[in-house]
Amino acid sequence: MIESLVPAASTYAADIDAVFTLIFVLVGFWFVLTEGALLWLIVRFRKRDGIPAEYITGEQKSEKRWISIPHMLVLVCDVFIIVGAVRVWYNVKQELPPAQATVRVVAQQWAWSFDHPGPDGQLDTPDDIRTVDELHVEVGKLHHFKLVSKDVLHSFSVPVFRLKQDVIPGREITGWFEATKPGTYDIQCAEICGIGHAMMPGRIVVETAEQHAAWIASKRPLTLAAATPRAEE
């Protein structure tokens, strides 16, 4: 359902969409059923002259069935949804598969800075590449991201990946994604962060291995590029 609106470009996007669809089907069934019952009862039991209302206490077992059976069925649906949701959650957020590459994402009022590993493939080495508002990753490679904030809360959100994680000052939060489709997509800040909250767009560029290598080669590493500052410095 979500995929018809927003492309799915990470390994877990389809799983999250599947949870959405599962819930949509189950609660959609209940929603249509209850709204239907409500409408039908309103029409069926409109006031008519000479026909008094019935006296039903709802305390008899035979009457209570009408709500106790739906009650149990709702519980069963809940169990299915919980299992589906927790499985996806476990894979996306709780488990951290080993990284093939690591990037650092620095949020601040109101810009994103990204540290990419340079030619040596390691973060925090002199050949790192730093960019502002544009993150370059390689398709099919499992990336860890390390989130840090310099001031207030932000939220690192990549809709096409179905990825969202708040960024907390004073902490480094690690998560992962693996892109599946080359292309250029939006990065949002999804937590209000002040006057420039709407002016904090980023772009993520998902590249093939060759494109990515070419991009790295075109960039001067950090130590040589003192003139490539972070946004506000």
Place this chain on the structure above:
Amino acid sequence: MAHAPVAHHEAHGAHHVEQSFWNKYVFSTDHKMIAMQYMFTGMFMALIGGFMAYAFRMQNGFPGMEVPGYGLVSPNEYNALITNHGTIMIFWVAMPVLIAAFGNFLIPLMLGCDDMVFPRVNRLSYQIFLLSAIVILASLFVPGGGFAGAWTAYPPLSAKAQYNLTGLGSTLWLVSVALEFVAFLLGGINFVTTAMNARAPGMKMYDIPMVVWMIVVASILFMASVGPLIAGAVMLFMDQNVGTAFFDPDRGGDPILWQHLFWFFGHPEVYVVLLPATGIVAEIITVFARKKLFAYKTVLYTVFATGVLSFTVWAHHQFVAGIDPRMANIFTVTTLLISVPIAEMMFVYIATLYGGSISLTTPMLWALGFIATFLLGGVTGIFLGASGADIYLHDTYFVLAHFHYTFFPIAIIGTYAGVTYWYPKMFGRMLNETLGKIHFWGTFISFNCVFIPLFYTGMAGDHRRIWSYELYPELFTPDLQAVRAFASIATVVMLAFQPIFIFNFFWSLRRGPKAGDNPWRANTLEWQAPSPPPHGNFAELPRVYRGPYEYSHPDRKEDYWPQNAQA
């Protein structure tokens, strides 16, 4: 148990003493007058909250437009508008009208006593509330403008003026919210004590009308949950103004702590306002379907279950906030479990209609409209409570549409249901039915036109609290912008229907047909008092013989059976 304390210095019952204007309307200890004060203050604040919604929805639908009646909306004004819209609608509209106005008006009347047990505490509660309302309104006009850090006030944004640019506004915002909590703590003590001690003789626990139960449970939830947030508010105030660092990560504080304190209150708060609204709906559907409430005790148990569970779900607001991911699993389970009692309550209401004799009066339309819309609010909550789906949906317009589908039925539809139903009792006259129905359909249809589209934009990735989507190529498409504009226009249409209600309300005060004591032929005790009830309520305090929902009893010729009728 029979005799509630009365405000001793004032006249009681039959012999009437003329009171001065000030004593009657301003410093009254009469629960009905205090209810009116709360209701009119709440409705006035609703106009302000509605106007704010109009201003920021226009900016959202038509970025950069000069909003008629407001002007250009700058980014920080946008943030201040959404912040104060949320705060005002919850704390100064839903709370005062649903809990305080209906609680004050209905509890003594429905329990068959002459006033609240602590009338002066009651008066103090309103006075503090009024002060809090003045403070929040004043905060909009200080240098820098109103607080612009969202109604959840997450630090560090809310803690430092250099981050939110509204230092004075944020402090006044905190002060007003804290004052408002004091007012409702005082009110809550009064509601619970009155319901436990001042019931009419013969009224057993299971004879209490559902709306009174629900307001009492809501008050208990409020009082039990608000403590941590008051502590948090004091800490945040000190962080803002004294230089402490409770929430400042640079100096050993933790911003996530605030989120726990806030939502530990914030989620039960949803049920604090939900329960009175569902109680109002229970009263109305039984009267206008001429039916006994289906399974009274089951409803009561669902209320208790909801209340207890509501304390265990708060961190579903924080799944992706940086809490330990393992915690999300627990909160997913509790959040989905709370769907069970609430779903059951809705099933009970729908089952109550079965075999009824339904008249679609204006209050009944509102009550049925509540069930129809709240169902959608309820089921969309499942998407957000399910951790896996929430990763994508968190902080999108899907969340916004979801909670407006809960809060709008609660705060607006529930209030209209209650006001149109009890208006004859409050003022002794009937509202105009035709105007009432035009107002209902206009509001109901346009409300759905506002928020259904916002579910769609949320699924398409619209993130919340965004002044303009111009910088997001995936979101700033003509199609999505058209959907946003549609929702904005629907907002204007919805607001345009509200003067009909205001006109009807004031016109009927003088011109409406006289109501009589019991125009709806209802069972509960308030309809046995004169309309409007005098100070002291009942000429003779009633005695109760049966439960509140004995409609269409087979042994009776009449289709209703007042609680105080001897046979």
